[in-house]
Amino acid sequence: MEYVGEIRDPVYKYIHITGVERSIIDTPVFQRLRRIKQLAGAHLTYPGAVHTRFLHSLGVMFTAGKMFSHLANYYFDKVNKDDLQLVRLAGMLHDVGHGPFSHTFEEVLSERKGITHEDVAKMLVKGTELNDILSKEGFEADEVASLSTGKCDKREKWINQIVSSHFDADILDYLVRDSFFTGVEYGLIDAERIVDSIILWDDSLAIDEAALYALESLFIARYMMFKAVYFHRTVRAAVIMLSRAMLLVDDIIGLTDFKTPEEYVSLDDYSVVERILSMEEDCEEAKLAKRLILGYLNRSLLKSVFEIMIHHDDPLYHSLISRPLLRGGLENEIAEEADLTPRMVFLDLPSAPSLPYHPDYSGGRHGGFEIKIVGKEDGERKLKQFFETSPIIQSLRGFIGLARVYTFPEYREKVFEASKKIFGERPYSFKVSL
Template sequence: MLIKQRAGEIKDPVHGYIYFNEVERRLIDSRPLQRLRRIKQLAGSELTYPGACHSRFLHSLGVMHLSGLMAERLIELGYIDLEGALKLRLAGLLHDVGHGPFSHVYEDVLYEKQGLTHEDLTAKVVKESELGDLLSDEGYSRDEVADLCTGRLRSPDGRFLNQVVAGRLSPDTMDYILRDSYFAGVGFGQVDVHRLIDSMDVVQGSVAVDYPGGLYVLEAFIIARLELFNAVYFHRTVRAANVMLSRAMSYADEYLGLTEVEDIERLLSMDDSTVKAEILNLEGGGRAKVAKELVLMFEERRLLKSTFEAVVYRGDDPLASQLRRAAVRRRLEEEIGEEADVDPDYVVIDVPSVLSVPVHPKDGAEVLMFRKTANGGREVMKVTDVSPLLSSLAKFTDVVRVYTLSEHREAVAEACRKVFGEGSLYKVSV
């Protein structure tokens, strides 16, 4: 138990009691952390899975808790001391303070408009808000904590610590698999993360899992993540809600400056409710009208309809990476709109921006394992070399969909067949 002097505890439905010390309490009670109560973890998913109303705040507490468990493992192995363990807990607690309204939906708009990620904003919030002052008051370097909680630490131990905080097997990933499956009500996320943590070690500067002892739990972990992506994150109706929010914020940005966050106050003033209110108060025509209409439709659950769907194997097909470029998608949306005689502002091509199976070597996502050798050494292996199951999943897929208003569904579907080619995306000229 890392928390010797408890300042309080919170009863969490996923992990049970989560204890925190006085420094953590002060951070938890700060404005940047409390704002996360008003940002849903799975924005839009609640329209399909009504229980999925949990917040980034609750997730952050869970990541702090699991970071502590992982830190205890690293202390046991002799890689860090108590002070390093407490820093890992702080990193877990603060890792999401840069999320904007509607979580990753906003991040897609932020990246398209400003070339920034939520990690960039997290570092900014930690350094420039009251969090930095609180950390300094307690003897912590705000710059070091900002680097650690975004996986950008440049110390001698930075490589494995960055993997602990932001790698494929991070407490962040562990918590969202457990938490999102719990609140969505699906049964895929019941993974023994304690066993997974106990199977980890640091080998040649990288986090790796023991083979063969940890293989079954690692397979279960990666498959649970895949099932969550298929059943929840990439669900057709969930993505309809996501693209409506994303497109509404993208259109409203030129009027409201939603991604103009040089001033940290602008970011801290935004949450799910305030941004919806700002968009609904827009006046005038053009894209302001479209943004307002999309939010109103979202509020009334009148969602865009999927008119076209195709599977692209990202491991082999360069087209998949082309479709992930906003400029390519917008050009195709205009072409589809013109063919269907529909305003292209109401045509949306959706390509997920996150890996569903994080084991593909071409994406730098290979998960490592190790086994002890007869001479007392340790041999490092790729999980896809020792797991036929995960190797078979390595050529993971992107699901490409086109959404539009229900009244334009047939016209847009026919236009998609002409633009993309009957039954295939390979005829798209990009």
């Protein structure tokens, strides 16, 4: 693999790129990622958080390459060094399907079309000039697209895990990068130690027990970043304003009505804001969407008037509270109590696994969290259960979530009093079960 250029990166100093990587970077499909902020509205709370999916994608490419190269140096019989370029391509394209404002548009896509950015990524890799570039260099677009989501049946399990697993290239990059640009230090981890301690065990990635502390630090850092940054009340206020604005006018301007890759590529942070503000429709949905977008642009944000922390350990609970009907029903109830129209109340129910479960929850309550730790006993290598070796991480099992009620500043008192009456002193889990 021959490098033909380098990109200056504030996290890794220099990221060297190959010819095929440069060709992909120069496409409109990939350049679009420059116009999609990594953390949507977090820059309104942490002004430095203006980094984009473009830079993160290059970071994942770089980190995925390091992970693969480390394994190639130790497992000559299992690792084909020629696959290094394939793994780097999968890493750089893993987020190519993200929509405007990153995960914020994901909420809109999920609610309106039942798809994710991973589904869109496959469409873009196989249906745009990316396909031509990959084919010209001897790669199959379908294989690259599948590997970019960690679901490539043609490849070994451990290769997929480099891009999608409990300690994949994605999480190793975004924790450090998000911490750097927000200015907080919760995401600082010893990524070098983790990469250097990865081993292969039964066709899966495993971690040497000697580096257990570095892995524990990774999971604690991720947990703290959710509490301090991703679920910060002001950050979430901006996210709600963006997602609700897009949902309100989706039927008018057709944000999720894309039929071709080209139509999707036209969507980015700036184009969506422009399309919403330039609407000529005078309906209530359009007026409210414009108010929300202007509030976002001028940092005149919704105010949080009520908050309940939720920590639970059942994946079904996570699925239930994310349902739009549940959210809408509670918003209507609060609005009625406050004598307001329902659209003046915004209920936010963010929830995420406290630990990076992969790939899903099909194996039972905690079946998605099985990290292989390899230690030594009586001079022989032995596989150990992660939770048995790490009581600290055992305590983090489950999901971290919040229930927050937001409204416009002029309705704060009304909505606060209504929220107290609706939720009372009962735990939120009780309210959801009704």
